[in-house]
Amino acid sequence: xxxxxxRFSRRAFAYPYMIFLLLFVVVPLVIILIxxxxxxxxxxxxxxxxxFFSDAGGGLTVLGxxxxxxxxxxxxxLVIGYPCAYFLAKYHASNRVFVLxxxxxxxxxxxxxxxSTKAIFMALDVKLGMGTVLFGMVYNYLxxxxxxxxxxxxxxxxxxxxxxxxxxxxxxxxxxxxxLPLSMPGVVSGITMTFIPAISTFAISEILSSxxxxxxxxxxxxxxxxxxxxxxxxxxxxxxxxxxVIVANVIVNLTSKDEEVKSTL
Amino acid sequence: MDDxxxxxxxxxxxxxxxxxxxKISLSIRRGEFVTLLGPSGCGKTTxxxxxxxxxxxxxxxxxxxxEDITSLPPHKRNINTVFQKYALFPHLNVFGNIAxxxxxxxxxxxxxxxxxxxxxxxxxxxxxxxxxxxxxxNALKMVDLEDYGHRAVNSLSGGQQQRVAIARALVxxxxxxxxxxxxxxxxxxxxxxxxxxxxxxHKQLGITFVYxxxxxxxxxxxxxTIVVMKDGEIQQIGTPTKVYDEPANAFVADFIGESNILSxxxxxxxxxxxxxxxxxxxxxxFKFDEPxxxxxxPEDIKIVPLDDKQCLINAEVLSCVFKGDHYQVTALTxxxxxxxxxxxxxxxxxxxxxxGLYIKPFDFHIMHxxxxxxxxxxxxxxxxxxxxxxxxxxxxxxxxxxxxVRVKVDFDDVELTDDEDDGTIGATVISSIYKGSYWxxxxxxxxxxxxxxxxxxEWSIGDRVGIRIAPDKIIIEEVKDEEV
Numbered sequence: 201x202x203x204x205x206x207r208f209s210r211r212a213f214a215y216p217y218m219i220f221l222l223l224f225v226v227v228p229l230v231i232i233l234i235x236x237x238x239x240x241x242x243x244x245x246x247x248x249x250x251x252f253f254s255d256a257g258g259g260l261t262v263l264g265x266x267x268x269x270x271x272x273x274x275x276x277x278l279v280i281g282y283p284c285a286y287f288l289a290k291y292h293a294s295n296r297v298f299v300l301x302x303x304x305x306x307x308x309x310x311x312x313x314x315x316s317t318k319a320i321f322m323a324l325d326v327k328l329g330m331g332t333v334l335f336g337m338v339y340n341y342l343x344x345x346x347x348x349x350x351x352x353x354x355x356x357x358x359x360x361x362x363x364x365x366x367x368x369x370x371x372x373x374x375x376x377x378x379x380l381p382l383s384m385p386g387v388v389s390g391i392t393m394t395f396i397p398a399i400s401t402f403a404i405s406e407i408l409s410s411x412x413x414x415x416x417x418x419x420x421x422x423x424x425x426x427x428x429x430x431x432x433x434x435x436x437x438x439x440x441x442x443x444x445v446i447v448a449n450v451i452v453n454l455t456s457k458d459e460e461v462k463s464t465l
Numbered sequence: 466m467d468d469x470x471x472x473x474x475x476x477x478x479x480x481x482x483x484x485x486x487x488k489i490s491l492s493i494r495r496g497e498f499v500t501l502l503g504p505s506g507c508g509k510t511t512x513x514x515x516x517x518x519x520x521x522x523x524x525x526x527x528x529x530x531x532e533d534i535t536s537l538p539p540h541k542r543n544i545n546t547v548f549q550k551y552a553l554f555p556h557l558n559v560f561g562n563i564a565x566x567x568x569x570x571x572x573x574x575x576x577x578x579x580x581x582x583x584x585x586x587x588x589x590x591x592x593x594x595x596x597x598x599x600x601x602x603n604a605l606k607m608v609d610l611e612d613y614g615h616r617a618v619n620s621l622s623g624g625q626q627q628r629v630a631i632a633r634a635l636v637x638x639x640x641x642x643x644x645x646x647x648x649x650x651x652x653x654x655x656x657x658x659x660x661x662x663x664x665x666x667h668k669q670l671g672i673t674f675v676y677x678x679x680x681x682x683x684x685x686x687x688x689x690t691i692v693v694m695k696d697g698e699i700q701q702i703g704t705p706t707k708v709y710d711e712p713a714n715a716f717v718a719d720f721i722g723e724s725n726i727l728s729x730x731x732x733x734x735x736x737x738x739x740x741x742x743x744x745x746x747x748x749x750x751f752k753f754d755e756p757x758x759x760x761x762x763p764e765d766i767k768i769v770p771l772d773d774k775q776c777l778i779n780a781e782v783l784s785c786v787f788k789g790d791h792y793q794v795t796a797l798t799x800x801x802x803x804x805x806x807x808x809x810x811x812x813x814x815x816x817x818x819x820x821g822l823y824i825k826p827f828d829f830h831i832m833h834x835x836x837x838x839x840x841x842x843x844x845x846x847x848x849x850x851x852x853x854x855x856x857x858x859x860x861x862x863x864x865x866x867x868x869x870v871r872v873k874v875d876f877d878d879v880e881l882t883d884d885e886d887d888g889t890i891g892a893t894v895i896s897s898i899y900k901g902s903y904w905x906x907x908x909x910x911x912x913x914x915x916x917x918x919x920x921x922x923e924w925s926i927g928d929r930v931g932i933r934i935a936p937d938k939i940i941i942e943e944v945k946d947e948e949v
Contacts, residue, residue, distance in 0.1 A: 357552065359548050359549075359550060359552035360552055360554060362517075362546075362548070363546070363548060363552040363553075363554070364554075365518075365519070365538065365540050366517060366519075366539050366540070366544075366545055366546045366634075367545065367566035367633070367634075367637065368540045368566050368569045368570060369540055369565075369569055370538075370540050373540075373569060377565070378554060381554075381556040381557075382554075382556055384556070
């Protein structure tokens with residue numbers, strides 16, 4: 201008979217994390233998966249799916265809104281973040297201080313940041329609504345766009361730019377024909393790192409719209425709260441979210457098949 | 466013929482006040498194959514980059530077809546570059562890379578017309594897709610890569626990438642092609658093939674090539690003109706034969722081909738004294754008893770029997786190595802001061818033999834020494850201590866503290882130490898030339914003074930050494946205030 205014998209090898213260092221992963225990632229996922237098929241009396245049912253996909257509780261609408269807001273946030277982040285990362289890379293390639301200034305806000309807890317943003321808006325007498333929510337989202341996710349972009353832009357070999365100039369490209373053409381295509385891996389990774397958290401966000405929309413704007417993250421959060429107590433639908437929504445994240449990742453991996461997606465986070 | 470395509474006039478370039486190119490002037494004729502040759506850090510690549518427009522000269526002007534292009538951006542110059550590491554765009558395939566320049570090119574469309582004010586107007590248009598494809602395919606054919614258009618550049622071998630880089634530059638029909646050590650990354654066999662191919666292309670296209678390399682053999686093989694550079698200065702400009710046969714100074718002789726570099730003195734016109742032996746030569750016009758460098762190429766020394774009447778000097782054979790088409794013989798001359806000499810000849814000799822040597826008068830190349838003594842400015846720190854190059858050297862002097870002085874040290878009075886800390890100051894060896902019985906080093910201090918040092922021991926270029934000078938060997942002369 202073979203006896204299991206614990207041997208202390210290098211592999212053993214991985215066990216704590218594996219146990220953690222099992223307990224806090226795999227088991228909850230399984231629980232959610234089971235929950236999605238259970239009704240209030242713990243009987244097997246498809247009713248939760250039916251409820252969500254028939255949009256009875258407005259879940260699909262919320263999902264649609266979340267996707268739109270996520271896209272808009274990502275787009276704004278890209279439009280603001282690209283030039284920012286570009287100039288940081290161009291003029292401060294060796295100087296990390298400026299880059300640090302952009303990541304610094306990330307060290308403050310996002311709830312605190314969002315609450316302070318709200319306080320500022322209130323003090324300025326700005327009406328809370330879609331505008332303020334978008335502001336909060338962009339403010340929170342901008343560093344996640346800038347960092348991968350900056351990393352990619354900094355690593356572009358200067359000789360490509362010189363080669364393009366040499367072949368007759370003026371500054372604008374150099375940018376459009378070499379820098380932009382060469383920075384695509386950074387753009388893709390920036391979009392992923394902004395879009396995925398943006399569609400699943402909660403609290404930001406709630407705080408910055410005084411609970412008027414309700415996003416998918418908030419909806420899931422609500423379903424799991426004690427007052428509503430509809431774990432089943434909440435689980436279905438969580439699964440939908442999970443599928444969306446997987447789909448987004450697959451798309452990213454397909455678009456950056458050859459190029460290494462570099463991220464600093 | 467005086468058809469100059471590029472003229473470089475008094476061009477200097479410094480980075481953060483550190484000079485890289487120092488006031489160089491150079492003309493390049495149309496259709497010429499010019500090679501900028503020199504060790505790394507000699508400013509050859511910087512010079513090329515200034516011609517391409519990637520760097521702006523700190524001083525001086527660059528003319529292209531007689532027009533000042535000193536501050537013209539690279540994309541407006543009809544010059545293309547083959548980069549050292551090719552710099553092929555990874556996001557484009559071979560076709561896309563070669564077509565890159567063509568897609569931006571504007572060509573005249575139809576005959577020039579006159580507008581209302583009587584000015585000639587030339588309508589310009591971009592090349593059509595078919596024209597681009599045609600040109601790209603021709604370029605691919607030229608570099609023997611006909612079926613590679615659709616390939617990703619990363620899937621090509623080094624040699625193939627090299628060809629794509631050349632095709633990408635040449636497809637734009639530049640008037641001048643710049644090549645920055647293009648063969649550096651290839652293996653020896655491939656390099657030889659590419660050398661011949663590049664020469665072929667140069668002949669066929671008739672455009673001007675400016676080539677940068679540190680490989681003297683490459684330069685000798687390919688060029689019409691070689692520009693030898695060192696420390697940002699041009700040492701010599703000439704045809705390969707001229708640079709090889711009549712090197713302008715010891716550096717050029719040492720850098721191009723193998724040579725015996727010996728110290729000697731000119732006794733009188735047509736007579737040189739090397740370590741007590743007098744030889745007939747063809748040089749004249751040197752000062753009486755002037756210390757000079759004598760350069761003799763190994764293949765210019767003939768081994769002769771001892772009793773031969775041609776025999777000029779006897780030497781003891783230290784080693785004899787077969788090199789394929791000749792024997793490389795190392796021999797030590799007899800005399801009070803013995804010099805080591807390298808000889809290339811096709812006779813085999815045995816170690817320990819005494820042989821006779823003959824050198825034609827024409828083959829002694831005599832040149833002025835670039836410096837006879839190390840001379841620099843310093844200041845008396847206190848009694849018997851002088852400060853120069855940020856170091857405080859003990860010396861013999863009773864001059865007052867703070868006196869400005871001129872310090873002189875003979876080459877062989879500068880002592881080098883293996884451990885930087887054993888010396889009064891540290892320095893880096895930047896050049897070493899074997900002179901038959903000793904090495905002559907140039908060591909650069911951290912304050913950028915170059916000491917010439919004669920030394921019996923061997924160091925490599927780049928080594929850190931300490932500099933020590935015996936107190937009584939430092940010659941100190943007071944400098945009058947008005948001289949400072």
